[in-house]
Amino acid sequence: MADYLxxxxxxxxxxPAAVGGPLGWLxxxxxxxLGNTVTTLLILGFLAWALPAAIxxxxxxxxxxxxxxxxxxxxxxxxxxxxxxxxxxxxxxYLAYGSYPAPERWRPxxxxxxxxxxxxxxxxxxxxxxxxxxxxxxxxxxxxxxLLLSGAPSLGLAPVATGLWGGFLVTIVVAVVGxxxxxxxxxxxxLGRRSTMPVVRVLSTAFIEFWRGVPxxxxxxxxxxxxxxxxxxxxxxxxxxxxxVGIALFASAYMAEVVRGGLQTVPKGQxxxxxxxxxxxxxxxxxxxxxxxxxxxxxxxxNTIIGLFKDTTLVSIVGIxxxxxxxxxSRADPRWSAPTxxxxxxxxxxxxxxxxxxxxxxxxxxxxxxLAAGDRR
Amino acid sequence: xxxxxxxxxxxxxxxxxxxxxxxxVLVYGAATNAAQKLAKQGIVAGFxxxxxxxxxxxxxRLIPYAAATSTYLDAFLVGLFNTLLAAALGIVLATLIGFxxxxxxxxxxxxxxxxxxxxxxxIRNVPLLLQLxxxxxxxxxxxxxxxxxxxxxxxxxxxxxxxxLPRPDxxxxxxxxxxxxxxxxxxxxxxxxxxRIAAETGRPPVxxxxxxxxxxxLLPGLAWIGLGLAGHPVxxxxxxxxxxxxxxxxxxxxxxxxxxxxxxxxTAAFIAxxxxxxxxxxxxxxxxAASALGLSRGQxxxxxxxPQALRAIVPPLTSQYLNVTKNSSLAxxxxxPDLVHVFMGTxxxxxxxxxEVVAITMAVYLALSLATAFLMNxxxxxxxxxxx
Numbered sequence: 220m221a222d223y224l225x226x227x228x229x230x231x232x233x234x235p236a237a238v239g240g241p242l243g244w245l246x247x248x249x250x251x252x253l254g255n256t257v258t259t260l261l262i263l264g265f266l267a268w269a270l271p272a273a274i275x276x277x278x279x280x281x282x283x284x285x286x287x288x289x290x291x292x293x294x295x296x297x298x299x300x301x302x303x304x305x306x307x308x309x310x311x312x313y314l315a316y317g318s319y320p321a322p323e324r325w326r327p328x329x330x331x332x333x334x335x336x337x338x339x340x341x342x343x344x345x346x347x348x349x350x351x352x353x354x355x356x357x358x359x360x361x362x363x364x365x366l367l368l369s370g371a372p373s374l375g376l377a378p379v380a381t382g383l384w385g386g387f388l389v390t391i392v393v394a395v396v397g398x399x400x401x402x403x404x405x406x407x408x409x410l411g412r413r414s415t416m417p418v419v420r421v422l423s424t425a426f427i428e429f430w431r432g433v434p435x436x437x438x439x440x441x442x443x444x445x446x447x448x449x450x451x452x453x454x455x456x457x458x459x460x461x462x463x464v465g466i467a468l469f470a471s472a473y474m475a476e477v478v479r480g481g482l483q484t485v486p487k488g489q490x491x492x493x494x495x496x497x498x499x500x501x502x503x504x505x506x507x508x509x510x511x512x513x514x515x516x517x518x519x520x521x522n523t524i525i526g527l528f529k530d531t532t533l534v535s536i537v538g539i540x541x542x543x544x545x546x547x548x549s550r551a552d553p554r555w556s557a558p559t560x561x562x563x564x565x566x567x568x569x570x571x572x573x574x575x576x577x578x579x580x581x582x583x584x585x586x587x588x589x590l591a592a593g594d595r596r
Numbered sequence: 597x598x599x600x601x602x603x604x605x606x607x608x609x610x611x612x613x614x615x616x617x618x619x620x621v622l623v624y625g626a627a628t629n630a631a632q633k634l635a636k637q638g639i640v641a642g643f644x645x646x647x648x649x650x651x652x653x654x655x656x657r658l659i660p661y662a663a664a665t666s667t668y669l670d671a672f673l674v675g676l677f678n679t680l681l682a683a684a685l686g687i688v689l690a691t692l693i694g695f696x697x698x699x700x701x702x703x704x705x706x707x708x709x710x711x712x713x714x715x716x717x718x719i720r721n722v723p724l725l726l727q728l729x730x731x732x733x734x735x736x737x738x739x740x741x742x743x744x745x746x747x748x749x750x751x752x753x754x755x756x757x758x759x760x761l762p763r764p765d766x767x768x769x770x771x772x773x774x775x776x777x778x779x780x781x782x783x784x785x786x787x788x789x790x791x792r793i794a795a796e797t798g799r800p801p802v803x804x805x806x807x808x809x810x811x812x813x814l815l816p817g818l819a820w821i822g823l824g825l826a827g828h829p830v831x832x833x834x835x836x837x838x839x840x841x842x843x844x845x846x847x848x849x850x851x852x853x854x855x856x857x858x859x860x861x862x863t864a865a866f867i868a869x870x871x872x873x874x875x876x877x878x879x880x881x882x883x884x885a886a887s888a889l890g891l892s893r894g895q896x897x898x899x900x901x902x903p904q905a906l907r908a909i910v911p912p913l914t915s916q917y918l919n920v921t922k923n924s925s926l927a928x929x930x931x932x933p934d935l936v937h938v939f940m941g942t943x944x945x946x947x948x949x950x951x952e953v954v955a956i957t958m959a960v961y962l963a964l965s966l967a968t969a970f971l972m973n974x975x976x977x978x979x980x981x982x983x984x
Contacts, residue, residue: 248706255705262707418612422619432965433958434922440940444950448633449626529723536929543725561734569722576721
């Protein structure tokens with residue numbers, strides 16, 4: 220028999236290590252190699268240390284009821300004390316409305332409800348009559364919310380000075396004004412930057428690049444000290460209005476760049492086809508180009524809004540009583556001095572901002588996936 | 597068919613003229629109003645105030661500054677350098693953390709992936725200002741009080757008053773050490789050049805990373821040891837517990853530490869997303885082809901995937917670096933003496949030269965933005981694909 224032929228059968232190989240089932244899943248995902256196993260063990264060790272500590276602080280050792288900081292002092296309570304949720308419960312109205320007079324708090328509540336309606340109408344893509352929704356969100360809602368909040372004696376609403384507004388209410392006001400102004404202005408600027416008219420293009424570009432090149436803090440400082448200087452005579456600018464102007468201009472520049480990105484994705488043929496159908500420049504923009512551009516830009520717009528919402532916290536530095544500022548003021552209340560008050564306050568604030576921003580981010584992701592699905596068809 | 601085109605042309609000219617007029621009227625009106633009001637307040641316009649004596653103290657300074665003798669211009673420079681220091685350190689740390697987290701988000705290990713995602717989502721969706729407060733207030737409360745600082749191996753101390761590190765004294769002959777460090781950097785540049793020439797001319801490849809690291813670390817180390825042997829050792833000022841506070845050493849302000857920590861961990865979340873997107877943008881086949889050629893996973897990453905991913909990473913990374921610089925102005929919240937705090941805060945309040953101070957501060961940030969954008973564009977041009 221030739222040498223190159225085997226005379227006996229090859230011994231069967233050992234069965235492969237589990238590739239299916241829970242064990243195989245564990246092996247694939249957590250223990251596929253030595254380095255991987257070490258990583259897994261290190262992370263498990265970290266989680267075993269951090270998670271129980273966090274749960275103990277936030278839930279088990281937390282103080283849920285109490286009338287003053289004494290309830291949250293370990294020496295008084297006689298046990299280790301975690302988060303002092305009683306503090307948040309005691310301050311919740313102040314955190315929500317600032318010094319807005321208590322009997323009038325239904326007005327901010329109604330404004331919040333109108334805001335929810337406007338946001339729902341704009342964000343739910345299958346909602347009926349979204350054109351009416353846009354008019355409501357960008358015209359009817361801001362006017363009615365302003366009348367509600369600052370008061371209109373002719374409608375029987377007592378005036379409430381903006382100095383009394385505060386807390387989450389002001390955070391929302393700053394964010395909404397920023398959005399309502401920056402979206403239309405941003406679209407105009409984006410169109411201006413792509414315009415064939417040199418003066419329009421240069422002015423739009425300069426405007427956009429200026430605001431994008433400076434930090435928001437300097438814009439707010441500028442609005443604070445220079446806005447009153449620039450206006451004629453003895454016109455005084457409301458303390459709350461100054462940062463609003465700054466934020467609106469600042470956000471417009473960022474919005475413009477997002478919209479410009481959307482405009483760039485619309486093929487030139489679309490505008491040419493519109494022109495061939497006899498549409499004028501404005502008609503072609505309104506009916507053909509902008510709807511497509513804004514649809515593509517929507518995730519970016521939502522991301523800019525998230526950034527804007529986070530940036531509203533900066534108004535606390537120039538003395539506006541936004542959520543962060545009333546939180547700091549509550550923290551300084553001597554009646555509520557206890558060791559875990561700062562951590563409690565910041566944990567609560569982080570939770571509030573996280574829920575809003577994470578919700579919006581999930582929405583942006585959902586739109587992005589929908590658009591991608593549309594492209595695949 | 598010339599009729600409609602001329603109509604559009606006329607309309608365009610009219611529109612642009614109107615726009616220019618409107619802007620001119622707006623600027624003129626604002627300028628005259630401001631001039632009137634400033635005159636009424638008795639403020640002399642111009643930059644003369646910069647040479648006046650500042651008369652206030654600044655807690656951290658990288659250049660000589662004394663309240664009694666220094667001018668507002670000096671105060672401006674102190675603030676500027678403090679901003680640059682915080683931004684530079686923030687950028688380096690954010691890049692390191694961001695790349696680590698971004699690569700971890702693509703790790704085959706499920707836990708590493710999950711932890712990295714949780715980090716990114718948690719950090720990205722909470723305002724930076726709140727995170728700075730957490731670092732400055734909540735973390736600091738947990739540190740030992742200033743009277744009883746915790747010792748880190750006896751070499752450094754940490755307390756609510758900040759961190760104190762041993763301070764090497766580079767005066768006298770010891771300046772050779774930083775010089776050797778610079779020489780190391782220059783030498784790395786030469787090695788890189790040789791490596792590029794070798795790659796372009798097909799000669800055997802020259803290794804860069806390991807020799808580079810050795811050069812940068814070894815040269816100063818040799819200088820340090822050599823000085824010690826030659827009888828001029830580099831003096832190290834060790835911090836020590838004093839009766840009230842830690843004495844000697846190199847104190848790091850808690851404001852500075854909080855700002856750098858907050859800035860770098862916050863920006864790292866965004867950089868991680870950029871890195872993840874960049875790495876995923878490289879076609880899967882590239883990594884597979886590399887492994888088919890016999891490259892290991894690390895080699896494939898280093899030689900094939902990352903160079904291609906950099907093209908997608910660098911442009912957004914640039915804007916994150918700009919964001920770090922701009923966000924460092926949040927220092928004003930926690931009292932770190934950066935440009936905005938010193939100049940737009942204290943100097944503006946003392947001099948009331950609002951227009952000049954705001955203009956100078958904004959010009960500095962604009963210049964920094966433009967300079968960074970310019971440098972990054974240069975780099976970007978080098979890494980873009982050469983289409984043949």
